[in-house]
Amino acid sequence: MLEVRGLRAGYGAVEVLRGIDLQVKAGEIIAVLGSNGVGKTTLNKVLSGVLPLSAGEVTFEGRRLNGLSPADIVEAGLIHVPEGRKIFPNMSVRENLELGSYRRARPRRAANLERVFTTFPRLRERMTQAAGTLSGGEQQMVAIGRGMMAEPKLLILDEPSLGLSPLLVEEMFALIQRLNAGGLPIMLVEQNVVQSLEMASRAYIIENGLVTLEGAAADIRSDPELKRAYLGL
Known part of the structure; x- marks a missing residue:
């Protein structure tokens, strides 16, 4: 449904995203993970049309989104729930x-x-x-x-667990699973690594504006070397 290739973007002379590649397929939850300042929110702003990209391409259901207004992107069905x-x-x-x-x-x-x-x-x-x-x-x-x-048609959730109590975090993640079970594809952008990997089918780890690791969420979750190197667990 969503394909991002070679995405570069930033603010003024500061480049934040330095060549992001990712995709979201119909019916799945993908997790986009990383600590503060790695470019997750910048990525969401570009996908929503709020921030222009400097290079690369974004396509949604085969339609090129480069240069479209936020209103046009909403009308296409790509909906962003902001941080x-x-x-x-x-x-x-x-x-x-x-x-x-x-x-x-x-x-x-x-x-x-x-x-x-x-x-x-x-x-x-x-x-x-x-x-x-x-x-x-x-x-x-x-x-x-x-x-x-x-x-x-695709829901982007930016840090939905931010600032919630542990009990409400559990409730929020259960809700996300229910929405997805109804057929809604979800791109979950989070710092909550453990619970995001438990529900996602695939995951992308972003560091310094680049995807440094991607693959099946179960593989990333279960590999102790990957957890130490990329997730600090």
């Missing part, structure tokens, strides 16, 4: 969710809203509440629910 949730704190839960269908799937807004509330019963209970007054875990539910409102 830090980026919800609108003074708007209600329902209003935040409805904004997810602004550029895509607007005719099916009511049905998709019901689907989100079925997935996240707590959000139904809080639909009129200001989103900024929710707990961190509930705000993450709003962010993912907003992404679901656009009927994603």
Whole structure:
């Protein structure tokens, strides 16, 4: 579904991504792992059209995304749930969710809203509440629910476990597995190495703007030498 080849990007004269290659196939969860500052969020910004690439190519379902606007990329079905949730704190839960269908799937807004509330019963209970007054875990539910409102063909989740308690982290990863079980491909960009590798089919390790290791998640998870060299475990 998604193919990235030779991707280079950065900020001004500073090159952050120095030739990234990766792909996401239909129906799978892939994990993109690495510590802070290696380029994971920069990669997501390029895929979403927020940051231009300086070299390389991004294709989604055979369509070249280079140069497309963020709105065009959303309309294509590539949906990014950003790090830090980026919800609108003074708007209600329902209003935040409805904004997810602004550029895509607007005719099916009511049905998709019901689907989100079925997935996240707590959000139904809080639909009129200001989103900024929710707990961190509930705000993450709003962010993912907003992404679901656009009927994603591929969902990019950027650090969905960030700042959550261990119990909520478990709940969040269980939710990601349920979404994928329904047929939704997911690109999971995380620092939480252990749990990401447990659920992903394949993984990419990024260091200094390059993919330094890729392969089956089970192989990366079980190889002690790889864990020591690349993951610090």
